Amino acid sequence: MAATILDGKAFAAKVRGQVATHVAALKAGHGIVPGLAVVLVGTDPASQVYVKNKGIQTIEAGMASHEHKLDAATPEAEILALVARLNADPAVHGILVQLPLPAHVDAAKVINTIDPAKDVDGFHISNVGLLGTGQKALVPCTPLGCLMMLRDHHGDLSGMEAVVLGRSNIVGKPMAQLLLGESCTVTIAHSRTRDLGAVCRRADILVAAVGRPEMVRGDWIKPGATVIDVGINRVAHPEDATRTRLVGDCHTQSCAEVAGAITPVPGGVGPMTIACLLANTLTACCRAHGLAEPDGLAV
Numbered sequence: 193m194a195a196t197i198l199d200g201k202a203f204a205a206k207v208r209g210q211v212a213t214h215v216a217a218l219k220a221g222h223g224i225v226p227g228l229a230v231v232l233v234g235t236d237p238a239s240q241v242y243v244k245n246k247g248i249q250t251i252e253a254g255m256a257s258h259e260h261k262l263d264a265a266t267p268e269a270e271i272l273a274l275v276a277r278l279n280a281d282p283a284v285h286g287i288l289v290q291l292p293l294p295a296h297v298d299a300a301k302v303i304n305t306i307d308p309a310k311d312v313d314g315f316h317i318s319n320v321g322l323l324g325t326g327q328k329a330l331v332p333c334t335p336l337g338c339l340m341m342l343r344d345h346h347g348d349l350s351g352m353e354a355v356v357l358g359r360s361n362i363v364g365k366p367m368a369q370l371l372l373g374e375s376c377t378v379t380i381a382h383s384r385t386r387d388l389g390a391v392c393r394r395a396d397i398l399v400a401a402v403g404r405p406e407m408v409r410g411d412w413i414k415p416g417a418t419v420i421d422v423g424i425n426r427v428a429h430p431e432d433a434t435r436t437r438l439v440g441d442c443h444t445q446s447c448a449e450v451a452g453a454i455t456p457v458p459g460g461v462g463p464m465t466i467a468c469l470l471a472n473t474l475t476a477c478c479r480a481h482g483l484a485e486p487d488g489l490a491v
């Protein structure tokens with residue numbers, strides 16, 4: 193393997209450390225404790241794991257964690273009323289409603305009920321619009337984490353050719369906006385793009401976020417490119433049918449033979465998402481109180 197492995201686990205620990213230092217200073221200097229409220233509706237196992245990890249890391253960073261676990265059958269009106277209460281609660285600086293929501297709930301309506309100043313997921317249409325117009329926003333956590341890793345590795349990204357594979361609202365679209373904000377030349381490619389391989393081979397920066405296990409192989413990579421693999425796919429273990437393993441959207445080994453740098457799966461982008469959630473909560477708290485924001489943790 194020729195590529196530098198970009199260690200997201202270590203980088204996320206560093207970001208969490210920066211957040212914790214700033215939180216301690218907020219407490220000592222102003223008596224303010226940033227608070228993050230997480231709303232989980234139902235018992236989706238993956239969501240339960242995420243929410244548990246979020247709670248643990250929120251407390252480790254010195255913040256207050258407010259968890260609201262609701263039955264899967266909770267009426268939409270009750271969820272909207274809870275969001276309204278959290279909007280009005282001065283101890284809550286960030287609100288995250290875990291997705292997916294049950295089918296009877298209009299997820300867009302719930303998200304757009306969150307106060308945009310507390311929307312630490314960056315999914316509210318106000319934050320989407322602010323990001324799209326280059327204004328100060330709360331930015332979705334996973335693309336923010338990818339950008340932090342890219343800035344850390346490259347410094348200035350301007351003029352680089354970036355290809356984002358995937359057009360989701362959570363990763364692909366905001367990632368493309370962030371890269372545009374860094375003055376990259378940005379292409380969004382997706383399942384209907386003709387000759388995906390040729391498009392990917394143009395990329396100095398390739399961000400893969402399509403949810404297709406190991407779809408990107410080494411022959412799609414421009415020599416020396418930086419590959420950010422956002423995929424987290426659970427697949428059958430090749431040697432043991434009773435086990436599974438995690439793979440990304442990129443075939444790490446063949447891509448690493450060509451790339452200059454690559455994020456592994458697991459241990460690449462994954463740990464950055466919660467680190468950026470904590471960073472966004474801290475940013476929202478500082479903005480709510482008119483205090484200086486920590487450097488490098490927001491855009």
Ligand code: GUN
Binds near residue numbers: 288290291334362465
């Ligand atoms: N479900 C999977 N990822 C996310 C995320 O980043 N935010 C929310 N709210 N739900 C999710």
